[in-house]
Amino acid sequence: MAERNLLLGKGEALTSAKKIKRGSGPKKYPYTLDEVKQSITTSLEQVQRSLAELPRAAKPRGEGVFELTLHPAFLGRSYFPKGILKKSGLRDVGSKETTITPRKVTDENDVGKEQATATIFIAGNESAVGNLQKLLNESSLSATLERELREIESVRWIANKDKIRGVLPDDDKLHSFEVALHAGADEEDVVASFAEFVKSFAGKADLKRRIKVGGLTFIPVYSSSEAMLKIAAHAFLRVARPMPELRIAHPTMARATLSNYTASLPLQPAYSPEQSVAIFDGGLGTSDLSSWATEYYYEDTGETHGNLLMHGNEVTSTFLFGRLTSEDDTLKRPFMNVHHYRVLSPVSGRDPDLFDVLLKIKDALDSGDYKFANLSLGPRMPITDEEVHAWTATLDQICSRHGAVAGAECNTVIGLKWAHRAA
Incomplete structure (x- = not known):
């Protein structure tokens, strides 16, 4: 059957200019200035009081840090309260995502629902906090300052236990x-x-x-x-x-073996020998994969253990050649080479190792030589709370700075490898 050509209905409309309406009118604000004043005045007094009670040794520069949470309707960069911070003499030192149920909403469909918003960490001395209190009570404010104040959901001093x-x-x-x-x-x-x-x-x-x-x-x-x-x-x-302890991926000892079958290493070099992935694991300890893999180790990882080397070889060989699925399958020609960093030793997992290993990874990736990396280790903890972690913060920044992709497990990076080849 011949393919039918579909006609575009009312195609003549595309031959004339049309005005497109952008935006949906003026921004809706959930709170009046008086409502914001009633909501945060007591909280600011608590911030002022708590800051005054802190011992001098606990507040360098005489400053304290408190939280300012924006209403969920104001998440764009343009809503950052830079005007009231500058006017008060306060400064932001960070932020985090927070989930709240706001007191009032701009869309009736959101009533009673939890919504994501931004909490800003604000630093300042008692005088600066006092300036913000005065700002709330001024009888005449610029349109910008009034708008920024009306975007505030809450202010909170952060207790020790929190x-x-x-x-x-x-x-x-x-x-x-x-x-x-x-x-x-x-x-x-x-x-x-x-x-x-x-x-x-x-x-x-x-x-x-x-x-x-x-x-x-x-x-x-x-x-x-x-x-x-x-x-x-x-x-x-x-x-x-x-x-947290350092989580180390140990090799799986149980194996489903293929009877009377021995795989042979490929004879070809990698497709792109000028590129290398950084793998951070327990080491290689042999020269079997030296045609495609180079091992680096440190003074404190010179001594090792068979299980660590077994896992390091498993990760590296799987990245290089993929997995065998049958007796007729063959080891694939690698796409790129491997730089294997032996960052683990038999005593890894003790208190300092979490930072020692991360520093080794950071130094290697900060060279800017790698676009792909694989880690089969990390902190043994669920990433469930909303706060920052040394590992995620460090790796996120490095990957962003150098345009690198880091995989938490070997299979993740293998998937990226083949996707990269297809591209």
Whole structure:
């Protein structure tokens, strides 16, 4: 049957100019200025009072940090309250996604529903907080300042316990914690202040292993649980959690074998030998894959274990050649080469290793030499809370900076490999 040509109905309409309506009229605001004033005045007084009560050692530069949450209707960049922050002398030091049920909505279909919005971490001294309070009470405001104030859903001082994630050990022993500070590259005074504050509670902030990511600094801290609750009073501490163990993917010992069948390695070099994927695992320990894989190890990973090498070889060979599905199947020619970083040792999994391994990964990927990476390791913890993590924050930034793709498991990267070949 011959294919039919379909006619475009009313095609003549495409030959004349049409005016397209953009937008849906003026922006709707859920709250009046008076409603915002009634809602956050008491909260700002609490912020002012709590900041005044903080010991000087807990507030470098005399500043405290509190939360300002925007109404869900105002998520675009243009709604950032830069006008009221500048006018008050406050500054933002970070943000996070929050889910709330707002008191009022702009769309009746959203009544009583949870909605995603942005919570901004605001830093400032008592005088700046006082300026924001005065701003609320001014009889005449510019249109911009009034609009920004009406976009606010709530203001909240952050209590010590609200900065803790996970369950604190119920004893008086020293434990390791992962702490995130609101401290960027040029805020070493904040980091130094925190280290001294930790020391005052008989704890230790391990600054040698700190990792800076954007406006955050992640630091391993050693203290008792009781002390950590007090350390959380430091104004620039964003979140603290018990240090998770390092999760290591061990090789699967049970195997479904193919009888009387031995696979032979391909003879060809990789399709793109000038490209390499970075694999971070337990090492190779042999030269069997040297035609396509180069192994790198560190002073503290020179000693190893058979299980670690077995898994490192499994991951690397699967990436290079794919998986065999039958006795007639053959090992495929690799698409690219592998740089295998042996970042694990037989003692990996102890407290410092979470940061030590991450620093090794960070240094390798920050070279900018890799567009693909595979990690079969990481913190043993569910990523369920809404706060930042050293691993996700670090890897997200590196991948963004260098245009790299990181896979959490070998199969993920294999899928990317074939997709890349198809492209």
